[in-house]
């Protein structure tokens with residue numbers, strides 16, 4: 108269990124604060140807006156009406172004990188930047204910040220922010236990719252255009268031999284595991300056939316995964 112600070116409890120900040128709480132962490136939530144604080148007051152460890160551009164306030168709230176801090180202020184770029192400087196001054200190593208504009212992003216990058224988040228863009232890309240490859244329910248981007256993707260097998264793939272299906276791609280795509288109910292197969296035998304709702308975790312380049320995805324449709 109760790110302590111996290113979330114500054115700015117609009118819909119994005121609230122979602123993060125509540126999910127971190129659900130995962131069992133202590134969350135310090137800060138917002139200047141009383142209504143936003145009231146929304147989460149009985150659901151996070153400390154919900155405080157305060158101006159996070161004031162470093163003293165953050166210190167009094169023991170924000171420096173946080174494992175990581177998330178600045179989820181969207182519109183007020185100046186406030187967002189001041190918060191970052193305060194958090195860095197307090198020695199917090201992991202500072203994640205929501206950015207709304209390109210110039211905001213550039214300044215945050217110069218300040219050495221560990222992670223700059225563009226939620227609307229990221230969500231847009233995610234939705235477009237899911238629409239484009241409906242069988243891919245999740246994916247993680249690795250370096251050099253490599254991805255790990257989670258594929259859920261649907262009814263019409265029942266009985267298909269997995270080795271046969273992957274045959275053309277053995278050089279390019281690796282099956283990391285197959286999950287069937289509570290059982291996980293790390294080694295896939297030659298005669299392994301798919302069942303509906305099997306979950307495949309595979310790794311490869313986007314281009315090759317796209318080619319493979321046509322076999323799943």
Ligand code: ATP
Pocket residue numbers: 114115116117118119120137138139140143157158159160179180181182183186
């Ligand atoms: P959403 O997450 O709802 O999309 P948004 O991107 O529109 O939010 P804002 O509404 O600009 O972002 O900011 C998010 C929250 O940050 C607001 O609830 C606002 O009150 C809070 N906030 C703004 N400035 C400060 C500050 N100096 N200290 C603490 N909280 C702040």
